[in-house]
Amino acid sequence: MKETVLLTGPPLNGRDEYTKEALRLAKNENFQYYHVFDYLKEIGREKGVKITRKNVLDFAISHPDLMNTIRDEAFKRIRDEIDRSDKSFHLVSTPALFRWGSGSVLGFTLSNLKLLKPSRVIIVLDDILSVRRRIIHDEEWFERFRRNEENIKLTTLVMWREDAINHVKTLVHELNKEEIQVRYVLHFGIRHPHQTFIDLIFHENEKPLIYLSYPMTGHEEEYYHKVRGFYKKLSKYFTILDPGALDDWWIVAEYDAQVEKNPEIQKIKIKNIFDGEEIEELDRDDIEQATDILRRQLVERDFNLVDVSKAIAVYHYAQGVSAGVISEMAEAYRTLGAIYLYYPFKKRPSPFMEFYGMQNPSRRTMFKDEDEMIQAMVEEKEYWTKA
Template sequence: MKEVILLTGPPLNGRDEYIEEALKLAEKESYAYYHVFEYLKEVGKERGVKITRKNVLDFAISHPDLMNDIRDEAFEKIRMHIDNSDKKFHLVSTPSLFRWGSGSVLGFTLSNLKLLKPDRVIIMLDDILSVRRRIINDPEWFERFGKEKDNIKLTTLVMWREDAINHVKTLIHELKKEGIEVRYILQFGIRHPYQTFIDLIFHEKEKPLVYLSYPMTGHEEEYYHRVRGFYEKLSKYFTVLDPGALDDWWIVAEYDNQVEKNPGIKKIRIKNIFDGEEVEELEREDIEQATDILRRQLVERDFNLVDVSKAIAVYHYAEGISAGVISEMAEAYRTLAAIYLYYPFKRRPSPFMEFYGMQNPSRRTMFKNEDEMISAMIEEKEYWAKA
């Protein structure tokens, strides 16, 4: 049986680059990959219109009717290729929605999705500063912002993300009214290992989705090494979704630290969290405007990951109770996901954490040994993976 997976998201979030690298690990899989932009160029050429990466936005905004016709025909070609293919998985990649200047460009409409009939929708996301750096390092896009770093506002980038996600949610809701069921929408951070993406796309039945919950801020380096080691062990058996694969929180934390030290500060200096070297100077006012949206997006994204998962693995290698972890456990309890809690301390946790942490299928217990917890999850998989 064929499965169609729509891979989408905001522009300049590294979607296609990530997918193409990940698919190098998928040589043995039965799949076809459809990059919608390539189809737009092909249809445009047939109609005597040259569509390029540089002109596509301006062309779509100045010739909306023609662009709509080209996009519709591109999706018709993709649908025809899917119908004629003998492959099992069909990956369709295109941006969701993009606002530029006074106009907006849709990656797809409701009629396009009715034709495509996606089984799953995966929204590919990168952290905000990486998106900003991608723009700076892209000559065509940097030129759009007047070749001035200060013109690239975090507020703009978080709204790109907001618009893209809302466009997907709205259309999938409309699809449901039409009787077309999408199994889930998943907000996927591209800092996940490529193998996690491969497992997500191709091996979900054998390796069901598990959300990894852990206190994320204010810990020593050794703590994060332990979390990463646990993630790698768990990933041998499950498709593990990590909230740390999309981390904008450190921007807010660094802002708070610097403002506390110097209340009159105008520029916030932030190091690249991944290389620890490159430093950005960002306008304080811009971070303040973006922060409220970022905080809400973080909560909604983490709840989305919990909601699509069959189980939640809580790695609580910290005695201080995390409000975020408790909230994620409560959300998992609400959605009837299995909950497994690793808490290795003698002191009892809060009664709420204890209550939620004793909801795994066959035994009411918390775990003091992480390997024992993984073994229990494997043993009990047949109970919770089918839920």
């Protein structure tokens, strides 16, 4: 049986680079990969139009009818190739939507998706500062911002993300109304290991989706080392969705800390969270405007990951109550996902955590030993994956 998966999202989030590397590492998987832009260039040449990475946005805005014709033909050719193919998985990659200058450019329309009939839609996302750095180091894109880093506003980038997600959600809603069933839309951060992406695409039946919930801020390095170790152990049996794979919260935390220290500060210094060395100075006003959107996107992203998962594994290696963890457990409870809680302390947990973490009277779901919890999840997998 053939399955079509749409890989999309805002521009410059590393979608194709990440996907191609993951697929290079995938061994003996039965798939075909379609990069829509390659088809746009080919069809453009046939029509006497040279479409390049540098001119595609201006061309699409200046010649919308011709661009729509080229894009529609691209999706028709991909559909034809899928129909003729003997592969099981067909991955189609293209940006969703973004606004540029006086107009907006659509990566696909409702008619394109009705033709494609994706069973799953993966919105591939990177943290906002990494997107900004990607623009700075991309010659063609940096030129669009007049080679001035100050022109690359975080507010612009979070709105690119907002527009892309809303475009996808709107069209998928219309598809489902027409009984073209999309099983789920998933907000996927590219800080996930490549093997997680491989498991997500190819092995979802054997390794069902699990959301890993844990208190994310204000802890020592040893704490995060424990979380990563648990993630690795759990990944042997399940496809683990980690909210930390898309981490914009540290921008907000840095902003809050520096403003508290100096209320008059106008430039916020942000250190690269991954290399710990590169430092950028960002306008306070820009961060303030972006933060309101980022905070909401963070909650919506985490709830999305909970909603598509079959179960939630709560790794609460901290005694303090986390509002985020409690909210995620409540969301899993609302959507009938299985809840497993690791809480290794003698002190009783919050009554709300205890309520959500001990829902099933016929089986144990709250543990003091992480290996015992993983074993229980594996043994009971057939029970909760049927939900």
